[in-house]
Amino acid sequence: MALRFTPTDPAATAVTERADAARNRRRVLEAAERLFAERCPTEVTLDEVARVAGVGKGTIYRRFGDRAGLALAVLDAREREIQEQVLRGPPPLGPGAPPDARLRAFLGALAGMVVANLRLMVVAENATAGARYRTQVYAGQRLHVAVLLREGLGADPGLLPDLVLAPLAADLVGHLVEERGVRAEDLTGALDALVDRVLACGPPPSGTMGP
Amino acid sequence: MALRFTPTDPAATAVTERADAARNRRRVLEAAERLFAERCPTEVTLDEVARVAGVGKGTIYRRFGDRAGLALAVLDAREREIQEQVLRGPPPLGPGAPPDARLRAFLGALAGMVVANLRLMVVAENATAGARYRTQVYAGQRLHVAVLLREGLGADPGLLPDLVLAPLAADLVGHLVEERGVRAEDLTGALDALVDRVLACGPPPSGTMGP
DNA sequence: TGACAAAGCGGACTGTAGTCCGTTACGGTG
């Protein structure tokens, strides 16, 4: 089911959102945030979120569509923070640095966010197939990577942005971190190496790849 | 839950598998294959598979662990076919071609398989978080890519094999194909371009990237 | 060939996701 509103984006909802709707949205997000932080998000039932939030279960589904939608909404704020840094923050994440440096910084920031919010990210992306790719957030990430690749390559990057972002899928990162003992910096290093190779076709750098 | 047997691999089970167990395994796989082909796999209930197979629901869970395990088992034969081609088939997929050509051929073959079995692949990878990455099949793919990259780069590829395989995650491919109108050959083209850049650090090729 | 571990079976059972629709609250209008 499609979301009715862009979750937690006041600008998109303020015009029409009713007072009780706004109040309940806040309550649900607060309850979800708290419960997801306390316990593994897969173990939290939506009945429970509804009870803690003091709303009916139907309200959660009406607003967030499903479990993945709720998880995405909780993560939304954290992802918008990176977006904000990208648009208006200091380089190399923000404007001003060369494209390859910005791309490395961006992927590093994303990787850090995924690792820091692993469990919740897995629920958000996995509970509903392809949920990640239908979000505005992903569209924004893709656009940013596309622009940087275009600058760096001097050509239309085609599907490359999707290929470059693919390794940040939560279930892959979860597997790497939890079952293969990869650390966030190993992942970042490997992504840096990939970006180096994709963008700068000089001699292959050494010593920057993970174990 | 971990699988008790490597699904559908007679060599791994023949020694100990009881006659009734083997019979039921075949029945379940046949029923699942038929039902998954007739209808979207997400709409087929396991109760139904059990009924058609003429076994109890518990039997399916005992053997395949969960929905994703059953889907993986159904796909297993098709994935092993590619493995077989890689090990003993003609070049460029099989031995004999240079590493970059083999890598392109391998990723192309995988992409084709994912696209051809999209719905089922999505269930297999998505029903249980990270299911794809825990399989022997993925381990085999990763090893193959690692060997080819090592040959092509002359250095330890580190996490690069995972990064290169990441775009073949079923939910990403599903999104590209079904929501963005990407065709299998566009995806293959983009993967080729990526491999070119990663392996051969010559001038960027033109006209090989997707739209 | 009979008996006995133990592997396997199956379907009743439990809990949760997600739906549905009668009821309630909001806010715009006269």
Added chain:
DNA sequence: CACCGTAACGGACTACAGTCCGCTTTGTCA
């Protein structure tokens, strides 16, 4: 301020995933 159309609410309801455990089948060993 009272009315009304409509958006939103909420919890009973359905159906499915996945578990559990008493019963059955199998293969082995004497």
